Amino acid sequence: QVQLQESGPGLVKPSETLSLTCTVSGDSISSYYWSWIRQPAGKGLEWIGRIYTTGRTNYNPSLKSRVTMSLDTSKNHFSLNLSSVTAADTAVYFCARDFGAAAPFDSWGQGALVSVSS
Amino acid sequence: QSVLTQPPSVSGAPGQRVTISCTGSSSNIGASYDVHWYRQLPGTAPRLLIFGNSNRPSGVPDRFSGSKSGTSASLAITGLQAEDEADYYCQSYDSSLSGWVFGGGTKLTVL
Numbered sequence: 001q002v003q004l005q006e007s008g009p010g011l012v013k014p015s016e017t018l019s020l021t022c023t024v025s026g027d028s029i030s031s032y033y034w035s036w037i038r039q040p041a042g043k044g045l046e047w048i049g050r051i052y053t054t055g056r057t058n059y060n061p062s063l064k065s066r067v068t069m070s071l072d073t074s075k076n077h078f079s080l081n082l083s084s085v086t087a088a089d090t091a092v093y094f095c096a097r098d099f100g101a102a103a104p105f106d107s108w109g110q111g112a113l114v115s116v117s118s
Numbered sequence: 119q120s121v122l123t124q125p126p127s128v129s130g131a132p133g134q135r136v137t138i139s140c141t142g143s144s145s146n147i148g149a150s151y152d153v154h155w156y157r158q159l160p161g162t163a164p165r166l167l168i169f170g171n172s173n174r175p176s177g178v179p180d181r182f183s184g185s186k187s188g189t190s191a192s193l194a195i196t197g198l199q200a201e202d203e204a205d206y207y208c209q210s211y212d213s214s215l216s217g218w219v220f221g222g223g224t225k226l227t228v229l
Contacts, residue, residue, distance in 0.1 A: 061216070105164075
């Protein structure tokens with residue numbers, strides 16, 4: 001059974017770059033699609049972006065100018081960079097897997113809380 | 119403001135039936151993209167509950183069902199149990215955004 005685990009700093013200063021990694025176990029990252037989704041405290045889910053094994057990416061238009069996603073097949077993990085963060089980027093960040101097209105997210109990480117504060 | 123609209127809260131007594139609506143537009147649900155539903159308990163990740171409008175993953179009881187019509191979808195829960203208390207989210211693909219969109223979430227309270 002596939003497992004996903006987010007890791008990265010829990011505190012980021014305003015204007016800096018938020019960086020998270022999702023390590024995948026139980027399956028190869030060289031298949032499927034991999035997404036980042038975030039959830040501010042007490043609020044709903046927001047899809048950030050998705051990366052495929054070829055490196056092709058799709059980003060949420062509202063975040064596109066600040067988001068970069070990458071993957072490392074040798075380490076079986078993929079990463080998120082979100083630049084120029086503000087307090088509005090404080091949220092729990094989830095990584096998740098889907099099977100492409102308009103498929104659902106069938107596996108999720110437990111989530112990583114990232115706070116933006118000086 | 120979410121692209122897909124859900125009621126903020128619904129409630130029902132044990133044993134009753136409740137429905138949660140999810141309203142979209144011609145660029146998502148109305149464009150024939152599938153709707154998926156997730157359940158989220160406090161402090162945990164969302165878990166897939168219904169996929170492809172009306173299909174249940176293995177292990178999800180048949181008390182949960184989904185449907186879709188036009189630009190809307192619904193999640194129905196019958197035989198409400200205390201353990202059904204959670205937040206429920208709908209999700210679909212949006213062609214104008216070229217990405218995935220979620221509803222704002224509905225908090226289910228079992229009275």
